Amino acid sequence: MEARQYRSFIGLEVHIHLLTKTKVFCPCRSAFGDEPNTNVCPVCLGYPGVLPTLNIEAMRMGCTVARALNCAIPGRTWFERKQYFYPDMTKNYQISQFASPLGQEGFVLLEGKGTDGNAISKKVRIRECHLEEDAGKMIHSGAVSLLDYNRAGVSLLEIVTEPDMETGEEAELFIQQLRRLVRYLGVCDGNMEEGSLKADANVSINLPGKGLGKKVEIKNLNSSRFIRLGLNYEIKRQGLLLDEGKAVAQETRLWNENRDQTETMRSKENAADYRYFPEPDLPVFCPDGAFLASVEAALVELPQARFRRFMAEYGLNEEQAELIIDEKESADYFESAAAAAEKKGLAKNDAAARIANWLLTDIRGMLNRLGLSFRDLGAFRLNPLRCASLTALLALGRISGKIAKKTAELVLAEDRDPELIVRENNWEVLNDPVKIAEAAASVAAAEASVVDEIRAARAGGGVKRAASLTAFLVGKVLAASGGRADPKIAGEQIEALLSK
Numbered sequence: 001m002e003a004r005q006y007r008s009f010i011g012l013e014v015h016i017h018l019l020t021k022t023k024v025f026c027p028c029r030s031a032f033g034d035e036p037n038t039n040v041c042p043v044c045l046g047y048p049g050v051l052p053t054l055n056i057e058a059m060r061m062g063c064t065v066a067r068a069l070n071c072a073i074p075g076r077t078w079f080e081r082k083q084y085f086y087p088d089m090t091k092n093y094q095i096s097q098f099a100s101p102l103g104q105e106g107f108v109l110l111e112g113k114g115t116d117g118n119a120i121s122k123k124v125r126i127r128e129c130h131l132e133e134d135a136g137k138m139i140h141s142g143a144v145s146l147l148d149y150n151r152a153g154v155s156l157l158e159i160v161t162e163p164d165m166e167t168g169e170e171a172e173l174f175i176q177q178l179r180r181l182v183r184y185l186g187v188c189d190g191n192m193e194e195g196s197l198k199a200d201a202n203v204s205i206n207l208p209g210k211g212l213g214k215k216v217e218i219k220n221l222n223s224s225r226f227i228r229l230g231l232n233y234e235i236k237r238q239g240l241l242l243d244e245g246k247a248v249a250q251e252t253r254l255w256n257e258n259r260d261q262t263e264t265m266r267s268k269e270n271a272a273d274y275r276y277f278p279e280p281d282l283p284v285f286c287p288d289g290a291f292l293a294s295v296e297a298a299l300v301e302l303p304q305a306r307f308r309r310f311m312a313e314y315g316l317n318e319e320q321a322e323l324i325i326d327e328k329e330s331a332d333y334f335e336s337a338a339a340a341a342e343k344k345g346l347a348k349n350d351a352a353a354r355i356a357n358w359l360l361t362d363i364r365g366m367l368n369r370l371g372l373s374f375r376d377l378g379a380f381r382l383n384p385l386r387c388a389s390l391t392a393l394l395a396l397g398r399i400s401g402k403i404a405k406k407t408a409e410l411v412l413a414e415d416r417d418p419e420l421i422v423r424e425n426n427w428e429v430l431n432d433p434v435k436i437a438e439a440a441a442s443v444a445a446a447e448a449s450v451v452d453e454i455r456a457a458r459a460g461g462g463v464k465r466a467a468s469l470t471a472f473l474v475g476k477v478l479a480a481s482g483g484r485a486d487p488k489i490a491g492e493q494i495e496a497l498l499s500k
Contacts, residue, residue, distance in 0.1 A: 004243060006205040008235045009163035009212050010171050012227075014178060016157050016188040017134070017196040018061045023153035024133050025052035025095060025282075030155065032194050036148040044133075044153030046091025051281050054079075058131060058155035059102065059285065061187040064298045065157060066103025066129040068181055073295070076286050077102045079131075079279040087147055088136035096132035098276045102285075103129030108161075110177065111304055112322075114169030115228065124174060125162040132156050157187075163202065163212065168228035168235070175199060175224040180303045184328045192222050203231055204248070205238045213238070214248040218262055220255050230255040234262050306331055314338065314352035323360055330374035333384050334359055340388030346395050354391045362408060363387070381415045382408055390418040402483060403427045430484040433493070436477065439485065440493035443476040454498060470494060 023030050026043035043050045063073050077100045081093040106126035114120055136152040138145055159178070165171050179197055182188040190197045199221050204213035218234060221227045238248045253262040287295075301309075303325050310321040310331075325331045334355055341351035363382065367373060372380070382390075390411075394404045399422055407418045407427070414421070422428060430436060444451050450469055457466040470491075477490040 004207065004239075006213075006235075006239050006242065007208045008166045008203060008205045010165035010167075010231055011163035011202045012159075012161045012165070012171060012174060012199050013202070014159045014161075014175070014197065014199045015134075016065075016159070016182055016190075018058050018155035018157055018187055019189065020055055020058045020061065020155045022055060024055045024058045024131065024155040026153055028153065031150075032191075032196065034150055036146075036150060039150045040152070045149060046089070052095060052279075054282055054285065055155060056291075060291070060294060060298065061155070061185075062102050062129060062131045062157045063287070063291075063295045064185055065159070065182060065187055066106065067295055067299060068185060068302060069103065069106040069108060069126045069129065069159065071103030071106030071126055071129055073102060073287060073292065074100055074104060076100060076284050078284045079282045080276040081279050082132075082274045082276055084135070084274070086135070087145070088138050088149075088152065090136075090149070090152070094133060094135065095279055095282070096276075097130035101128040101130035108174065108177065109304070110165075110170060110173050112173050112177075114167070114173060116169055118169070120170055120173055122164070122170060124164045124170075127160045127162050129157060129159050132158060163204070168231035171201060171231050172224045172228035175227055177304065179224070180326065184300055184303055185298065186328075192224070195222070198222060199227060201227060201231055203234050203238075205235055205242070214250045216248065216250065216262075217252045218255055219252060219265065226255055226257060229260060230262055233260065237262065300328070303328075303331075310334075314356075315349040316352065316356055320356050320360065324356060327374040329377045330359065333374075333377045333387075336384035337387040337391070340385050341391045341395075344388060344392035346392060350395065351388075351391070354395055355387065358387060358391060362405065366408070366412060382411050386411055386418055393418065393422060397431070397486070398422070398428050400429060400483065400487075403429075426482075427484065429486050430481050431486040431489055433489055436481070436485050436489050437493045437496075439477050439480045440473075440490065440497055443473055443480060444494070444497045447473060447476065451498065470498070 020030055022028060023044055026041050028041050028044055029039045031039065043052055066073060077097065079095050080098045082096045082098070083092065084094045085092050103126070106129070108124045108126060110120050110122045110124055112120055134151050134154040134156040136147055136149040138147055161174070165174060179190040182197070183190045188196055192198065201218045201221060202215050203218065204215045206213035216234060216238070218230050221230055234253070241248055249267065251267045252265045254265045256263050306325045307321050310316050310325060311318065316324070324334050337355045338352045341355060342348050346354070364374070366382070367376065367380070390404055390407060393399045394401065399407065403422070407421050410416070410421050411418055450473060454466050454469045457469070473494050474487065474490050477494065478485050478487060
């Protein structure tokens with residue numbers, strides 16, 4: 001029997017930890033990696049009689065993300081109690097949003113390429129963004145379960161998409177773009193390995209025109225790669241079941257990264273009834289003009305817009321632009337350095353091309369050697385102004401490429417201006433024909449046998465041999481000048497001597 005063609009429907013529920021200093025409803029410190037159960041208080045531990053207080057910064061960050069995702073912010077938004085009977089929520093409910101989330105009906109434009117090399121261009125609708133408190137962390141060891149409540153009450157924003165994606169590659173690109181977006185906004189560090197950005201995926205398949213199929217939820221997807229692999233596996237698994245005339249069970253499954261497959265976690269016949277009701281201890285939040293203005297002020301040029309502008313404005317190719325805009329710090333560095341290099345006399349596109357090359361090769365290599373990344377460029381000693389100075393020195397022919405790299409290393413070691421380092425070490429290119437001619441004459445006299453061999457080779461048709469020996473003499477001239485002589489002028493002076 002020939003396999004039928006199905007349409008797949010993928011929706012994501014993405015949770016991000018907001019970078020608030022304190023938790024969402026109490027003043028406890030919000031930080032990853034602290035000693036267990038040290039950042040707790042009666043509020044986040046659910047003691048009787050305590051009252052939560054909304055962290056306005058969490059609300060502002062949540063609304064900023066919502067606006068960046070083209071969501072509308074309602075005039076009235078409030079919180080509900082979501083009944084949640086589990087050891088990691090001591091008060092047996094979670095304060096969340098249900099009826100009026102802070103962000104509603106937005107969208108994201110997916111633009112890029114999947115790992116399969118195929119271009120992706122798609123609009124993905126955002127159903128909602130809602131603010132809630134996270135639960136604690138459970139650690140299971142044999143027959144013992146340990147509980148750490150440091151995470152209980154941490155500001156958590158959940159972003160829910162409509163089932164508009166169709167492949168694992170599209171879902172992977174969505175997560176990558178969202179991660180980049182929240183890092184640009186400075187509201188989340190996006191570290192999936194630490195759990196500050198995590199996603200659950202809902203997937204179903206059906207014959208074209210038949211609508212959604214039986215939904216399967218996949219949990220334990222802690223990287224964009226696992227999201228792609230898990231969804232593609234699940235689409236294939238469900239297709240094989242339908243081809244065999246079997247039904248797809250509505251269930252929750254886990255991704256087993258060791259076996260590269262999804263596995264049943266629990267059956268899910270119907271949607272869970274969380275028995276939401278309004279949180280009586282928190283008032284309705286009605287954003288005023290000042291709050292909305294602060295949200296708009298927190299928005300920055302987003303990664304995809306910057307990607308397109310860098311290609312159009314600076315002439316970068318897709319690969320260069322993609323690598324540079326991956327972190328806001330590297331994009332900011334590039335623009336500052338390119339503008340400074342332009343002020344030093346370089347043409348705009350030439351300055352941009354040279355800065356991009358430095359950033360993606362030499363500077364990235366230096367950062368890797370120091371155990372740093374582009375996110376650490378803010379404290380990097382070769383700052384944008386110094387990079388521009390070094391680039392201008394090289395572009396204007398005042399130093400050689402070798403000296404430029406040597407100068408960059410001294411900038412890192414000594415934390416000093418590159419122009420000062422070049423001047424103090426007398427490293428500027430020597431382009432005085434008279435002085436280079438003197439050096440060439442000395443070399444020719446010391447290497448008389450080589451000069452004779454070049455002339456003989458040229459006379460006898462040994463072009464390659466003659467060229468190799470000529471390059472040898474030019475190298476000797478450069479060495480005699482401490483690497484400062486202009487290679488072009490050195491070559492011209494050697495040719496002048498050989499032609500006599």
